[in-house]
Amino acid sequence: MEYEVVDTQVSPTGRLEVLSRTEAAKLLDEGHGSLHELYRNCSLAVLNCGNELDDAKELLERYRAFDIRIIQRQRGIKLDIKGAPASAFVEGKMITGIREHLFAVLRDVIYVSEEIRGNPRFALNTSDGVTDTVFHILRNACVLQPMTDPNIVVCWGGHSISREEYDYSKLIGYQLGLRGLDICTGCGPGAMKGPMKGAAIAHAKQRIRNGRYIGFTEPGIIAAESPNPIVNELVIFPDVEKRLEAFVRAGHGFIVFPGGVGTAEEILYVLGVLLHPSNAEQPFPLIFTGPKSAEDYFRQIDQFIGATLGAEAQRRYQIIIDDPVQVAREVQAGIKLVRNFRKQQRDAYYFNSLLRIEHDLQRPFHPSHENMRKLKLQKNQPKHTLAANLRRAFSGVVAGNVKDEGIREIEKHGSFEIHGDSTIMGPMDALMSSFVAQKRMKISSKKYNPCYRIVAETVA
Numbered sequence: 001m002e003y004e005v006v007d008t009q010v011s012p013t014g015r016l017e018v019l020s021r022t023e024a025a026k027l028l029d030e031g032h033g034s035l036h037e038l039y040r041n042c043s044l045a046v047l048n049c050g051n052e053l054d055d056a057k058e059l060l061e062r063y064r065a066f067d068i069r070i071i072q073r074q075r076g077i078k079l080d081i082k083g084a085p086a087s088a089f090v091e092g093k094m095i096t097g098i099r100e101h102l103f104a105v106l107r108d109v110i111y112v113s114e115e116i117r118g119n120p121r122f123a124l125n126t127s128d129g130v131t132d133t134v135f136h137i138l139r140n141a142c143v144l145q146p147m148t149d150p151n152i153v154v155c156w157g158g159h160s161i162s163r164e165e166y167d168y169s170k171l172i173g174y175q176l177g178l179r180g181l182d183i184c185t186g187c188g189p190g191a192m193k194g195p196m197k198g199a200a201i202a203h204a205k206q207r208i209r210n211g212r213y214i215g216f217t218e219p220g221i222i223a224a225e226s227p228n229p230i231v232n233e234l235v236i237f238p239d240v241e242k243r244l245e246a247f248v249r250a251g252h253g254f255i256v257f258p259g260g261v262g263t264a265e266e267i268l269y270v271l272g273v274l275l276h277p278s279n280a281e282q283p284f285p286l287i288f289t290g291p292k293s294a295e296d297y298f299r300q301i302d303q304f305i306g307a308t309l310g311a312e313a314q315r316r317y318q319i320i321i322d323d324p325v326q327v328a329r330e331v332q333a334g335i336k337l338v339r340n341f342r343k344q345q346r347d348a349y350y351f352n353s354l355l356r357i358e359h360d361l362q363r364p365f366h367p368s369h370e371n372m373r374k375l376k377l378q379k380n381q382p383k384h385t386l387a388a389n390l391r392r393a394f395s396g397v398v399a400g401n402v403k404d405e406g407i408r409e410i411e412k413h414g415s416f417e418i419h420g421d422s423t424i425m426g427p428m429d430a431l432m433s434s435f436v437a438q439k440r441m442k443i444s445s446k447k448y449n450p451c452y453r454i455v456a457e458t459v460a
Contacts, residue, residue: 187215
């Protein structure tokens, strides 16, 4: 099948207008695993905005002829683009938001390659070193803004959701925007786009001209969840673990909409952080919400958390169904507690450095068949450690569903096997099966073929 494509050249928008010869040479050096391949794939994902495709492997194969090259000029750089998806253009001109995202990709790919990787200054084998890395990536992208009160609401939820759930997420964003709150999401479609769209309308009504619509992504997921053009601050992190840490360090209030395994991964990550004894006293507003039709969905999530992590984990969040105004009020009240706590502790409003995140939660997890089989999913461990391992299991399923590397791994070796206690595997199987039945795994209308197999082991 032929897809309409466009060739063009674009000049920079944003901060990165010049590159050194060394940087440009790295971006032009081709080969598997090269910086050029990473930059090309992320750029293609950005240009694919608006197309309902959440299969990274299919995207890369569909636009196999796509390429992007750096042109060094006396007045600065230019991008030479061949075979870009036509949906990124209007009357032959690239949509401004997408153009900005292209240069955000360039900025972050270069920064991580030149300043982070191999730099002894960033001790990535320590918890503090990883947190420092996340801080510097955010600062380089100008996300950290001092002299401002806490007002960033992180919204998590699925890219494959119903129209009713999407419209509800817009209503939530609208109520948040009326209260002067900004939105941070995973930057893709569905429950990531809805709150931004609602907040943008509310900000316009309140004459807020500097509304922030922040999107955090990473190379593995960006092709499956292309950034929507409402995002005006896009940051690409080197892996999902740093992306997740950025959310909890930069956000002040947290809302979870209905979703699939990716949303479950985010929930388990944040519970893994909050269940650590060092974080017991930190105010951390966390609300699960959706329309009336999503009530059963959140009951299933709550039951899974109760069965695996216990009542202590359930106490760390609220569930509010079909009430956008109440959600916005609770988030606003929670953010006031966050502000008071940070002020008392003399911690910055723009970056939560007091939150304790174990290095075990920060280490990148490669979802190979061996690593998935070896996950420790038993109850004879601290709750925050179990939450971290459960998060990895769901992360592996995300990879097998939508990430290029994960899809190829499944095609080559078959389904991932997830082993653990029957008291954990039973609830996990029930939750996963509900995601499949509700078509929350992928956007595609084709029958979903699970990329995983759950193996329950008898508890001694």
